[in-house]
Amino acid sequence: VAGCGVTVLQLSASLFNVLVDDFPGLFAGLRTVMTAGEAASVSHVARVCERHPGLRVLNGYGPVESMGFTTSHLVSGVAEGAVSVPIGVPLAGKRVFVLDEWLRPVPVGVPGELYMAGSG
Secondary structure, three states: OHHHHOOOEEHHHHHHHHHHHHHHHHHHHOOEEEOOOOOOOOHHHHHHHHHHOOOEEEEEOOOOOOOOOOEEEEEOOOOOOOOOOOOOOOOOOOEEEEEOOOOOOOOOOOOOOEEEEEEE
């Protein structure tokens, strides 16, 4: 990667995990890595953040049907005891809602279904 001048990688979470486990030095020459496609592994994200403190690590989220990302989170570190990596905030032109079974917004902290809207 570094030998080819690559500075940004976008990877599925599964491939990201394999690279963290088997090729941890690969991230040394990167400026940014974005993982998405499935839930990010807390332990793998934590290891990359610890080993490469200058690396921008982004966790993206969005349905496959949208052919892109709806939300993104810039990881600044992983808190002790964290069980998930945040999916972040909506990107420009996107909206995200947590709704109940009657499609009404739920208060913060109340479980619901995640709905997304916007271009793309």
